[in-house]
Amino acid sequence: MNNSPSKFRRVITVALFIFTVLFFIYFVFNSSKIFKLLVHSAMEVIAPFQQATSSTFNGVNSLWDGYIDLVSIRKENMRLQNEINKIRFENSHLKELAIGNERFRKFLGFKKDYPQRLIPARVISADSAGWFMTVIINKGSADGIKKFMAVINEKGLIGRIIEVSFNYSKVLLITDINSSVPVLIQRTRSRGIVRGNGSFMLQLDYVRLNQEIKKGDIAITSSLGGMFTKGIPVGEIIDVTSFDSGLFYEIKINPFVDIGNIEDVLIVLNGPESSSITLE
């Protein structure tokens, strides 16, 4: 009888040891092929159930919405909203093209080209924990998706692909704490890094105090870092703070995309190497 607590303690110690070792193995083999295969298999097995649940849930949801709302007004509203989003996206894109063209025509021979191949995908599930901001979409390597491809919608940048299995991919949203995106302020061409902090807002780092930044400025992706195509709208500056002792501004950005309500996305199949403006 007296042995039981010490026995329990021994077993606990062994168990602690085992899972600590496993934890470190997890770290070491995180990028190994076998580990990736396990992760992808888990995604391939569970994601179809998520997709089926998502479709059912969305079906019931839209049926309910359709019943509650006046269908025609809702449709009209959606059409107009889509129109506004499309125009805003085009406007931002055209502005970017115009600024780029004007500047580059003066200096160097830059080639104008925006041959973006986009493929649509549907979000089937969100992050399991709630502390991180990722979603799983229903397109994978079978559709030509690769790691680090940009994910956008008609409003702007959503994130990038971080995990690809055969039929499904995991997208890291720009608001996640792991996310950092090199950006340009569209008006001033100042560079910075937009980071997620786990909330629905973004912070813009490394914009020097000698730059002229104001509320309402638009941040767009720069092709710096080789991950994103240049000119994708990211968000609007909503707060700029400067400190006498600091080198950089503290800037808050409101993303254009409603990160909490993403349903359909577009994946930019061709990377930044074929970005809108290519240096030759």
Place this chain on the structure above:
Amino acid sequence: MRGYFWDIILLLGLLIIQTVILGSMPVKMDFTFLVIIRVAFYASLLPGIFFVLIAGWLMDVFSGNSCGMFMLIYPLLFLLIKKIDRHVDMDSFFIESLFALIAGILETVLIIFIISFFYNSFSLSIMHVSFFIIQLIIFSMAAPFFIKQQLDKSSTKTYVVQR
């Protein structure tokens, strides 16, 4: 073995619900942790550890973290619950809720600790605080239904062992 089978189904079901249905809601809940509490009450140590490691790994696969956070937290809390449950009489809804609430708070504290350790840019926002308070309330209210069912099944066995 049969118990584990149903717990795996329960775990996957809850994982799907919390990623699909709750995923579109502002408040996120870690209902899979309820399965960990449940398993901690009846599973023997090594199969239990194995089960919670798999559960933690699945949570890691379907979340955005790359550091194996749940693979660490779940076994830790499993061992802690296993150690404590010998000294707690789960005889009322209130006690079970309180137990789940404390376990949920511990889980949240561990998560915040690990995230803050690994990710410099993480800042605890009002959004986080509000969602984990709501999560803890709902979590503690739901927990007794999971624990109770298991205790009802194993209560006879528990008494035999005590005598």
